[in-house]
Amino acid sequence: MEDQSPARIKEIKRFLSFSTEELKSIPQKVKPLRFSKSTFEKKIFHSIKLSKNLITIEEKFLFKEELRKLLLTTSEVRELPKAILNLTSLKTFESIHILVHEKGKPVGQNFYSNQLNFEESKSISIQSFNSLFNLVKKSKNKIFNQSIKLKDDLDVVGNFLAKEIDLKNYSVIYLISRNSFIPPSPEEMDLFQNLSSYLQPLLAKILDKGKTELKKEVIKKSLENFPEKIFVKKNSQILFTNFTNNEPLSKSHLMIFPIEGMDSTVMELSNISRDAISTELYHSQRVSLLGELLNTLQHELSNPLFGLSLTSSILAAESTNDETKEVLQDISLNANRSQTIIKNFSNLYNDQQELKNIQIFKFIEEVITLTKSETKEIQKKIECIGFKQSDLLEIETNSTCLTQIIFNLIINSAQAIKSTNERVNKNSITIRLIKEGNSLTIAVIDDGPGVKQEIHEDIFKPFFTTKYSGTGLGLSICQNLARQLGSKIHFQNNSPSTGTTFSINLPLN
Amino acid sequence: MTRILLIEDEPLIQKSLKRLLEKRGAEVVVESLGREAIELILNQQFDRIICDLMLQDISGFDVIEEAKGRFTIAEISKLFIIITAYSSPHVIEKATQYGCLLISKPFENIDDVLTIFLSQGAANGPT
Numbered sequence: 001m002e003d004q005s006p007a008r009i010k011e012i013k014r015f016l017s018f019s020t021e022e023l024k025s026i027p028q029k030v031k032p033l034r035f036s037k038s039t040f041e042k043k044i045f046h047s048i049k050l051s052k053n054l055i056t057i058e059e060k061f062l063f064k065e066e067l068r069k070l071l072l073t074t075s076e077v078r079e080l081p082k083a084i085l086n087l088t089s090l091k092t093f094e095s096i097h098i099l100v101h102e103k104g105k106p107v108g109q110n111f112y113s114n115q116l117n118f119e120e121s122k123s124i125s126i127q128s129f130n131s132l133f134n135l136v137k138k139s140k141n142k143i144f145n146q147s148i149k150l151k152d153d154l155d156v157v158g159n160f161l162a163k164e165i166d167l168k169n170y171s172v173i174y175l176i177s178r179n180s181f182i183p184p185s186p187e188e189m190d191l192f193q194n195l196s197s198y199l200q201p202l203l204a205k206i207l208d209k210g211k212t213e214l215k216k217e218v219i220k221k222s223l224e225n226f227p228e229k230i231f232v233k234k235n236s237q238i239l240f241t242n243f244t245n246n247e248p249l250s251k252s253h254l255m256i257f258p259i260e261g262m263d264s265t266v267m268e269l270s271n272i273s274r275d276a277i278s279t280e281l282y283h284s285q286r287v288s289l290l291g292e293l294l295n296t297l298q299h300e301l302s303n304p305l306f307g308l309s310l311t312s313s314i315l316a317a318e319s320t321n322d323e324t325k326e327v328l329q330d331i332s333l334n335a336n337r338s339q340t341i342i343k344n345f346s347n348l349y350n351d352q353q354e355l356k357n358i359q360i361f362k363f364i365e366e367v368i369t370l371t372k373s374e375t376k377e378i379q380k381k382i383e384c385i386g387f388k389q390s391d392l393l394e395i396e397t398n399s400t401c402l403t404q405i406i407f408n409l410i411i412n413s414a415q416a417i418k419s420t421n422e423r424v425n426k427n428s429i430t431i432r433l434i435k436e437g438n439s440l441t442i443a444v445i446d447d448g449p450g451v452k453q454e455i456h457e458d459i460f461k462p463f464f465t466t467k468y469s470g471t472g473l474g475l476s477i478c479q480n481l482a483r484q485l486g487s488k489i490h491f492q493n494n495s496p497s498t499g500t501t502f503s504i505n506l507p508l509n
Numbered sequence: 510m511t512r513i514l515l516i517e518d519e520p521l522i523q524k525s526l527k528r529l530l531e532k533r534g535a536e537v538v539v540e541s542l543g544r545e546a547i548e549l550i551l552n553q554q555f556d557r558i559i560c561d562l563m564l565q566d567i568s569g570f571d572v573i574e575e576a577k578g579r580f581t582i583a584e585i586s587k588l589f590i591i592i593t594a595y596s597s598p599h600v601i602e603k604a605t606q607y608g609c610l611l612i613s614k615p616f617e618n619i620d621d622v623l624t625i626f627l628s629q630g631a632a633n634g635p636t
Contacts, residue, residue, distance in 0.1 A: 303519045303522065303614065304519060306594065306615040306616075307521025307522040307525065309615065310521065310525040310619070311524065314528060314529065336615075
């Protein structure tokens with residue numbers, strides 16, 4: 001031992017000289033050892049005298065050096081068990097498991113490797129993962145043995161050391177074993193603890209890396225295949241552009257979004273105007289926002305309205321004064337009506353894709369209720385042709401789509417009627433339901449000024465509007481929605497009377 | 510006499526239901542806070558507990574969870590009736606786990622609901 005000492009001291013000095021800086025940057029509980037030359041040599045000679053601590057110090061350095069390499073070279077979790085077993089300091093251990101559970105996922109993953117170069121990765125049930133995680137978390141000495149009962153077999157023999165790591169998006173347990181029943185020595189415990197302080201940042205790095213990269217990949221893919229030209233620019237320099245080579249249309253608009261958290265970086269979207277995709281995008285955003293809003297409103301208003309209706313009806317029943325009784329009954333009725341309106345509204349904007357049977361007459365009545373504020377002073381009536389109201393005719397369709405179509409058409413008619421100051425007509429909107437064979441036509445008929453011949457071609461085009469404050473989207477949205485229902489909206493000017501008829505034809509079940 | 514605990518934080522609903530139930534001969538204790546309600550449940554005797562889900566401090570499910578300290582699941586399913594204005598599939602599923610009857614607000618027929626409130630151990634699962 002004595003004759004090897006100078007070589008060893010040289011080796012350790014070498015380690016120290018290039019690793020002090022790096023050591024400082026590594027997060028760890030044990031402070032990096034730093035000595036001045038003289039105290040260092042004193043210490044070394046002192047240990048040589050005692051001639052037993054030397055190995056530990058040297059090993060510690062070697063171990064940390066190896067761990068640091070591990071931190072820099074490993075980029076996948078599945079490489080990790082083998083890499084850890086290859087650490088010279090951990091040669092005494094036979095096998096290692098790294099169990100990873102991404103929070104919120106139904107299963108975890110068990111990465112396993114042993115000294116025979118056997119590697120395996122299999123899933124582990126979340127029950128087993130959680131019970132092991134809690135068990136490890138509660139344990140003070142972190143020593144376990146194979147007798148612990150889990151739903152899934154871990155293939156561990158004898159005693160093992162385990163530790164849990166709780167990261168933001170993942171829970172991780174790692175366990176190392178010698179496949180023997182001899183309890184781990186204090187030195188091994190020490191190594192294991194050291195390993196922990198390195199594994200935490202390493203796992204955080206590689207696990208989240210996978211996630212961020214996947215996210216980046218998905219975003220990149222979808223941007224690349226976006227049907228319109230996209231530029232991502234930083235200080236007017238193009239960082240990214242997609243595959244589309246569509247030239248920007250004349251009269252097209254450019255939309256520019258700043259990218260959050262990145263200074264002077266923007267995303268530019270060309271061809272925003274005059275195209276159905278952006279119409280749909282704009283519309284679906286509005287609908288989903290509206291849906292959320294209505295949902296919140298329904299839940300916030302429902303309770304107080306119910307209280308109002310309940311209380312006023314009780315008080316009405318108990319009241320002896322006829323006038324008071326009547327007022328209270330009105331309050332109760334109005335509360336119920338408000339309840340119904342808000343409920344209908346949110347039902348209309350629910351379950352966008354769902355087909356269901358609706359009673360057409362009742363349905364149209366409900367839609368008319370929704371247009372009330374826009375159609376004040378305009379008479380509305382529903383006519384049935386080819387069937388009777390009492391037949392309770394049903395149609396299977398997407399009620400959200402159909403509501404929006406009829407709603408928009410009625411509003412459109414109302415605006416047409418209001419647009420003219422001539423009050424020669426009755427100001428009325430008729431919704432005519434015509435059953436013919438196996439199909440139903442819904443016609444919205446107004447007695448407004450009609451559509452001028454020169455714009456007949458344009459009225460379904462997006463952004464075309466004759467109104468000062470119009471978006472020009474109403475009818476184009478209707479036409480898109482009609483297409484979703486497998487139909488089309490037609491229109492014609494009434495003759496000989498004035499006004500317009502918009503109609504949509506739908507198959508009956 | 511049936512002794513009922515009504516946990517509901519909307520004052521008008523609370524008062525109305527108390528009055529209607531008392532008219533039918535029940536003794537009604539009302540509480541609008543979940544934590545206070547838990548105290549009552551653990552320390553007093555009730556034949557029926559009507560519990561709203563959206564309370565100001567904690568949720569109705571938290572209240573039921575705490576009641577496990579005194580009652581078995583089977584007892585809870587008979588004792589508790591959940592009333593809620595927010596019956597999403599998730600809520601219904603959770604109520605099913607406790608086996609409790611779930612009634613949506615607003616009640617369609619108040620007389621029927623009062624009869625259910627006053628019935629003995631109506632553990633039929635959510636409606």
